[in-house]
Amino acid sequence: MIEQLEALCRKHDDMALKLADPKVLSDLKQFKKLNQEYKELDQIVIKIKEYKKTLQDISGAEQVLQNESDKEFLELANQELVRAREHEALLAEGFACL
Secondary structure, three states: OHHHHHHHHHHHHHHHHHHOOHHHHHOHHHHHHHHHHHHHHHHHHHHHHHHHHHHHHHHHHHHHHHHOOOHHHHHHHHHHHHHHHHHHHHHHHHHOOO
């Protein structure tokens, strides 16, 4: 799934470059079509970035749980891990239809 999400991010970046291309800017029909696709993809890319950040949060919390000995810190890391995993599941569910 990550590969597909990364491909969408690359497509979004490519579209941004095309939208700045003078040839595209001079063709109103092509510009409108590309701009509409870009806007639609933009919302997905925001969620992809949120998903990637959540995966980093999970990894960080897991590292703390493996390396920390302070009980309070461990409890905070465990709470963060639970929260992040729940959030990851919600985001992943949203990506299932892509």
